[in-house]
Amino acid sequence: SAVISQKPSRDICQRGTSLTIQCQVDSQVTMMFWYRQQPGQSLTLIATANQGSEATYESGFVIDKFPISRPNLTFSTLTVSNMSPEDSSIYLCSVGHWLGREGYGYTFGSGTRLTVV
Amino acid sequence: AQTVTQSQPEMSVQEAETVTLSCTYDTSESDYYLFWYKQPPSRQMILVIRQEAYKQQNATENRFSVNFQKAAKSFSLKISDSQLGDAAMYFCAYSTPRGRRETSGSRLTFGEGTQLTVNP
Numbered sequence: 001s002a003v004i005s006q007k008p009s010r011d012i013c014q015r016g017t018s019l020t021i022q023c024q025v026d027s028q029v030t031m032m033f034w035y036r037q038q039p040g041q042s043l044t045l046i047a048t049a050n051q052g053s054e055a056t057y058e059s060g061f062v063i064d065k066f067p068i069s070r071p072n073l074t075f076s077t078l079t080v081s082n083m084s085p086e087d088s089s090i091y092l093c094s095v096g097h098w099l100g101r102e103g104y105g106y107t108f109g110s111g112t113r114l115t116v117v
Numbered sequence: 118a119q120t121v122t123q124s125q126p127e128m129s130v131q132e133a134e135t136v137t138l139s140c141t142y143d144t145s146e147s148d149y150y151l152f153w154y155k156q157p158p159s160r161q162m163i164l165v166i167r168q169e170a171y172k173q174q175n176a177t178e179n180r181f182s183v184n185f186q187k188a189a190k191s192f193s194l195k196i197s198d199s200q201l202g203d204a205a206m207y208f209c210a211y212s213t214p215r216g217r218r219e220t221s222g223s224r225l226t227f228g229e230g231t232q233l234t235v236n237p
């Protein structure tokens with residue numbers, strides 16, 4: 001299965017600033033997924049990042065707030081812009097991939113814990 | 118739209134005992150995958166077990182097994198011989214892979230999660 005390196009693992013940021021989160025995959029994947037996990041809650045999909053085209057955002061998430069880059073098949077970034085305390089969450093990237101006879105699976109990055117003060 | 122429901126926000130079990138976590142889902146698809154993920158305080162998402170909808174046999178992974186009832190759209194997780202290290206948030210999730218030739222598929226839809234406590 002794929003291995004994802006996600007950075008930073010945590011950060012404390014001032015309101016009004018921006019933070020860029022990076023995910024590097026050790027194999028080529030067509031799509032990467034970005035999730036937000038607010039404190040004590042489940043994972044919510046922010047957007048799907050496809051190489052060579054604009055990301056597809058879920059309802060409630062907009063490109064101006066969460067711009068995504070996908071310059072190649074192994075790398076993606078998510079920026080949280082103009083942050084407010086409500087953006088304090090864990091952000092995770094994920095990829096899906098076939099595992100041969102084992103079927104289909106997903107791998108997650110280790111997550112970025114963001115605190116906005 | 119597909120939805121996943123976990124009706125137990127919290128569960129507790131004595132060490133060495135057995136516990137079952139519930140999950141139901143709603144879909145009109147016939148081919149899909151179901152997953153149970155574990156998220157300890159480290160926040161890493163760890164795959165516990167996976168089930169393909171077209172396989173009638175329930176998946177098992179050591180102490181973890183599922184009861185997959187396709188007609189009832191139910192996918193419960195049984196943890197046998199519970200250990201202290203099993204304490205975590207458990208998420209049930211659903212996906213419909215786009216195609217077996219592609220290297221990536223559709224996103225995961227998660228349930229609300231069940232916080233499992235293991236008492237010594």
